[in-house]
Amino acid sequence: MFKHIMYYDWLLLWANRTLAVSVSLLTLFTAFALWNGAQHVSFQRQTLAVIQDSSQKTSSALQAAVHEIEAGKPYTGNAFQNPQSPYPIGANKGARFATLAPEPLALIAFGQSDLLPYYYRITMTKKQSLYHAEEIENAAILYNGNFDVAFVIVYLVPLLIIALSYNIVASEREQGTLAMLLSSNARFDSLVLTKYLFRFALVDAAFSVVLIVGLLLARVNLVEAAPQLGLLLLTTLLYAAFWFALSFAVNSFGRNSGFNAAILVGAWLLLVLIIPATLSVLATTLHPTPSRVELITTTREASDAAKKRSSQILSKFLEDHPELAPKDKQVDAKDFAVIALTAQMDVDKTLKPLQDRFESQLQAQQSLVRFYRVLSPAVFVQHTLNDIAGTGHERYATFNAQVVRFYADFQQFFVKKIFRQEQMTSADFEQVPAFRYQKPDAPLLGWSNILNLSLLLALTVVCAGVGLRRTARLQLVYAVA
Amino acid sequence: MITHVFFIAKKEIADLLRDKRLRWSALTLYVLFAVALFSGWQYFTQTKPRHADAQAASYQQWLAQGSKNPHSAAHYGFYAYKPVPLLAVVDKGMDDYLGNAVWMEAHKQNNVSNRTAQDVADVSRFGNITVGFVLQFLLPIVIILLTFNAVSKERESGTLRILLSTQTSGVQILVGKGAAAFAAVFGVIVLPMLLVSAGVMMLAVGGQDFVASLPAFGVWVLFVLVSVVLWIALGLVVSASVRESGAALVVLLGVWTLGAFFVPRLSGSLARTLHPTPSAFAFNEQIIFEKANGVDGHNSADERSKALEARVLKQYGVDSLSQLPVSFAGIALQEGEESDYLVFDKNYGNLFQIFQRQESVMEALNLLSPVLAAQSISRALAGTDTDKHLHFTNNAEQFRRVIMKTMNDDMRDNGAKDKTKRDFGYMASDELWHKIPPYTYSQPGVGFVLGNQVLNIASLLAWTVGTLGLLVWRGRLLKP
8 A cells, every 4th residue: 555655646746846846956956065065175175285385395495494504505694584593483484384174074064164264373472373363254155154065954955845745634635635535444644654754765865866976976085984974864864854754743733734834934943043043142141252352452461561571481481491491501581582482481371271261161152052952953963964074163172272282392392492592403394393183083973973863863753753643633524624 | 095995904903913923923023032132232232342441451552662662662563443333232243253353563464353253152153143133034924924814815715805896906905904014013023122122222322322323223224114014015915926825825935035044155155156265374475475576576575675775875865874864774664564555455455355246246146035135234234244344444454554654754753863773773752652542443324334235225125116016016906
C-alpha cells in the first residue's frame, strides 16, 4: 500500500510542479551559496598567500642585508633602520604574521570569518594593536549577513519544507477527499506519515546530491573532508526531519491550510529571528564586554605613566629577570630600545586584566548562548555548521589565544637581544619565532555537537509523535465539518 | 461616497477590535517592542557617555603632554570617537558593524575601527531587535494577518455580494477596509509605541537635545506611516485578487520573507562579488608604497625631499639648512603630510567609492522589497548608516590635518630660534597644545540624509503609489 501512496504522491507532486519548483530553487540557491562561499574562501587564501610571500621577502632581504654587513660592507643608513640592531627589527621591520588558513569546508558557512581578523601583524611592541586589528569590509554587507550554504540550510530549507507540507492533511479536507480516506480500511495516520516520510526523503536526497555535486564542482577535496561532509549531511538530515515533523504536528490539529502556513511561518520566525535576537540582547546585557573605547583610554594612560617612570620599571624588571642582564656589562638604562621595551612590557602588564576581561566576558556570553540555544534549533544548527566550516567562535578564540602567546614568545626573543646588547646576526633571522596555528585536539563531533544533534532528534520524535497521535484521532466528523 | 467609506470603516474597526488576531499579535509585538526599546535605550545611555568621557580624556591627555617637540606631540595625537545619535534608541542600524574610534596621528589616516560586533556573542549575527525593526519588519506581518482575508472572507461567506448590491462600489469597500485597518493598527500599535519611544528618548537626553532631534524623528515617523499604508494596501490588493484566503496569506508571507531575509543576503553577497573590498593588508601596503614612491609611483620620497631642500634654500637665499631662519624639519614634515594627503585621498577615495558602488547594487535590489528601502531610510535618519559614518570619517581626517599643520607650522616658525636646539631639539609648551580645540562632531541634518536616500525614498514611494493604484484598480474589478 505504501508503494501506492508514494507513487500517487509522486504523480501529484510531479503534476502540480511543486517538487520541480522546490528542487530547482534549492539547486539554484545552493549553487549561488557555494559560489559565493568559494569566492570568499579563495579571497582569504589569496590574501594569506600574498602575506606569506611578502613577509618571506622582507625577512630574506633583512637577512641578506645583515649578511652583507657581516661580510665587511659597512652600514651607512639611518641608525634607526640598521638591520643589525634588534629594536627596529622586532618593533617594525621584522614583523611576523600570525595567520589562520580556511578549513576545507570553509565555503559552506561564513560564520564569523568575515568579521574577525584571520591574520595579525605581530611586533614586539603594541600588544594592544592586536585588539584593534580588523579587516576592511562594508558594514552593510556584514550587517546583512551572507548568502552561504548555512543560510540555505538554516533559513531556506525550512521554508521550502513548509511550502511542501503545510497542507498535507488540510488539503485532503479542502478538496473533499478526506472523508473517503477516513472511511476506507487504510489507517489515515500511516497514510499521512508515509506522505511526510516520502517528501522528507525526496527533499533530503535532492539536497544531499546537490550539495555533494556542488562541493565537487567547487573543487573541495571530499576525501580529505569526509568527516566534515558526513556531519554536514547528518545535520541537514536531522534539521529537515525536525521541520517536517513540526509541520506534521501542526497539520494534525486539523485546521485549514492558511492557518497551518501562518503557524509554521510564525514558528520559523520565532526560531530564526526572535529567539536568537532576544538571546543576543540577554547575553550583552548580562555579560557586557568592556568597551574597546575604554581599552584605548587605559592604554594611553598606562603608556604615559610607564614612560614617566621607565627607569624604576627597568630596575624592578632586572631584579625579576637577572638572566637578561648582559654578562660583563651593565644594561644601558639610557638606551632608547631598552626604555621603549620596558615601558611596553609594563603597559602589557597593566592592560592584561582589562584584556582578560574581554575574553572572559565574551566567553560568558558565548556560554550563555550555548546554554539557551536549546530553545532554537536554528541557533545550534548554525553553530554546528560553523564548526564544520571552521569559522565559528571557538576556532577564532583558540587562534586569538595562540596569537597572544606567540606575541609573548616573539617579544621574549628580542628582549634577550636588546637587554644583552647583542646584535642580530644573519643566522638569528632563522631563530625568530614563527607562528603556526595548532589545531586543538577536540574532535569534530564533540559532546556539544552530539548534544545538539540528539536534541534535534528528540524534538523531531516528539513532534512526529504528536502528529501521529492526533492524526489517528481525526474523526470522520472533522472531514465533513 | 464618503459616508459609504465611513460606514464600512466604522464596522470594520469594530470587527478588528473584537478580533483575537489583533489582540494577540499586538501583545506579541508589544513584548518585542519592550525588548527592543530596552536594548536601544541601554545602548544609547551606555555608549554616549562612554564616548563623551573618552573624548574628554583623550583631549586631557593631549593637553597634559608637558614640554615636548611638536612632532612628538603629532605622533601622540588624539582620538576621535563617533558620538552616538539619539535616534539610535529606536534604530541602532549598522552601528555594531561600523567602527567607533579613530586615532588621529602624524603621517597616517587611520581607519575608523573597533566594531562592537567583534565583542558580542556570535548569535548577534542572526539580527538585532530594534524599535525600527519592530515597526518596519514585524508590523507588516501583523498587517498581513489582519488583511489577508479581509476581502476573501466576505466573498466566502457571501456578504460581498450583498455589499456590492447596495450603492457601495468596490473601491469604497477597499478604501473603507483600508482606513479601518490603518486606524486600528495606528491606534492600537503604532501611536502608543511612538509615544513611548519619544518619551524614552526625551528621558535619555532631556528636552533640549530631544527637540534638536525632532526633525529627524518626525521624518522617521512619517516613513513608518508610509510603510504601514503600503502594507495595508498590499494586503487588501492580494486579498481581493486571490480567490482563497490561504493562498493570499502564503503570497503575502512570501513577499515579506523575500524582502526581510532573502534579498538582503543576496544583495550583500552580490555587491561584494561585483565590487570586491580589498583586504586590509593590501590596502595598507598600497598606501605604504605610494607614500614612498609618490602617488604616480615615479617620485620617490628621497627625490621629493632633495627638491624641497633646494627650493627652500633658494626661497630664503641661503646656502645651507643651518643658516635658515626657520626650521627645515617643520617645513619638510608639513610638505610630507601634504604629499601623503594625495595618497590618502586617492586610496580612501577608492575604498569609499567601492563601498558606494556596493551600496548602489544593494539599493537597486532594495527595489524588490519595500521593507528594505524603509529600513535604509530609517537607519539613515537615525544616523546609524554608512553615509553618516563616512561623513564622520572625513570630518575626523580634516581635523587631523589641522592638528598636523598647527604642529608643523609651529616647528617651522619656532624650531630655529635657539640655534643649539634646532628642529627636533625644540620643545614646545602647553600653549601650543591649547591651540588645538577639543574635537567635536555634529551630525549632518535631515537634508543630507534625504539627499543620500533619494533612490530608496523613490523606491518606497513607487511601491506605495503603485500599490494604492492597484488597490483602486482591484476595487473597480471587485466581483462577488
